[in-house]
Amino acid sequence: MAELNDYSGPFKPDLSPEDFSKAGLIQWLRAAARIYGGIDQLWHGPLIEELGQEKADELQMKMWFRKGGGCDLEVKSLTQEMDFGGDDVASHLKMYQLLPFMQLFMNIEYDVKDRNYALMTVKRCAALRHYEKTGEMGRLLQLCTGLEQVGFQEGARRFNPNMKVTALKLPPRQSEDDICCQWEFKIED
Amino acid sequence: MGELQDYSGALKPDLKMADFSKEALISLWSVTGLQYCALDGIWYNLIRERFGEELARELDAEAWRRQTPLEVRWTRQALNIWGNDVEAVMKWLQVDIGSGPVFPEFTCELKSKNVGVMTVKKCRGLDYFERHGETDLMINSCHVVDVEGFKNLARMFNPKMKCTPLKLPPRESPDDIACQWEFRLED
Numbered sequence: 001m002a003e004l005n006d007y008s009g010p011f012k013p014d015l016s017p018e019d020f021s022k023a024g025l026i027q028w029l030r031a032a033a034r035i036y037g038g039i040d041q042l043w044h045g046p047l048i049e050e051l052g053q054e055k056a057d058e059l060q061m062k063m064w065f066r067k068g069g070g071c072d073l074e075v076k077s078l079t080q081e082m083d084f085g086g087d088d089v090a091s092h093l094k095m096y097q098l099l100p101f102m103q104l105f106m107n108i109e110y111d112v113k114d115r116n117y118a119l120m121t122v123k124r125c126a127a128l129r130h131y132e133k134t135g136e137m138g139r140l141l142q143l144c145t146g147l148e149q150v151g152f153q154e155g156a157r158r159f160n161p162n163m164k165v166t167a168l169k170l171p172p173r174q175s176e177d178d179i180c181c182q183w184e185f186k187i188e189d
Numbered sequence: 190m191g192e193l194q195d196y197s198g199a200l201k202p203d204l205k206m207a208d209f210s211k212e213a214l215i216s217l218w219s220v221t222g223l224q225y226c227a228l229d230g231i232w233y234n235l236i237r238e239r240f241g242e243e244l245a246r247e248l249d250a251e252a253w254r255r256q257t258p259l260e261v262r263w264t265r266q267a268l269n270i271w272g273n274d275v276e277a278v279m280k281w282l283q284v285d286i287g288s289g290p291v292f293p294e295f296t297c298e299l300k301s302k303n304v305g306v307m308t309v310k311k312c313r314g315l316d317y318f319e320r321h322g323e324t325d326l327m328i329n330s331c332h333v334v335d336v337e338g339f340k341n342l343a344r345m346f347n348p349k350m351k352c353t354p355l356k357l358p359p360r361e362s363p364d365d366i367a368c369q370w371e372f373r374l375e376d
Contacts, residue, residue, distance in 0.1 A: 031267035
């Protein structure tokens, strides 16, 4: 049987993921990325309503970065499943390339100078576009300058405790032609 | 360059999903599904520790109430699954991110044009509840959140469609099925 590019055809009782073509699987992964990308906000949003912004933000940080939290979960599950590791900057950046939301909804340039230094430039970001459209600048800043800034550093630390992440450029931006953000990854002796 | 079976090789600055083999893409999809369900569990446990069971349950139910329509819509769009009959629901259940990665063994059967049954033989969620003795959490998750979620799911496809649990945990033995759900379109 020909590979499926989608599932518009008849019900297949013994359907398995292998039945899909690569294009079909990437489409499938795209849906998964959107769904996974939203679950954190679905807890954080009602928490803001229930406890206020400050408390909700504090809990969100705890959820991601405490031992056994979301950051550990992402690093451990992705490195195991996709079989990579290492303590250099490139090994760490592989993780961002494998996070489906970052891969499929962002346009990112990776410039690895050597094992100790790299730049990551985000040229297109679906989340930034969303908040620019809705004008929710408070949420945007909380995400980019709060959660993500801590997140990149925490993620890096799990690969190498001496890796330091610095935001070289953060939103808001002046024009849609500007880059979204830029990050420096550096291992210090 | 051949297709990547995993990402053990050197960093590829211009990596695209299409560089991976089908097997690697399926692994990535499975791991995303597991992360999705695990992240919900991490949120749940954190709120439970800080504020108690009641608020954790309330927020969990609210999160899924808001999430289910998005999960349905995005997956239907991505895989072009349309229609408002039982067949469409069965197809959606087969490919939902909350099914395959969480249920290592499950089947969807179309008994007739208007009746379909999903049988979950193995469920990582139930395994977790049983392993940790979390009976109350299991009852809340399977009897409250899932029952409401599947009923809403049926209605999202067709207001005349009903979902009834035919079997729910707890189970007598780990060899028993985890749960079973009937979707029926009424005239």
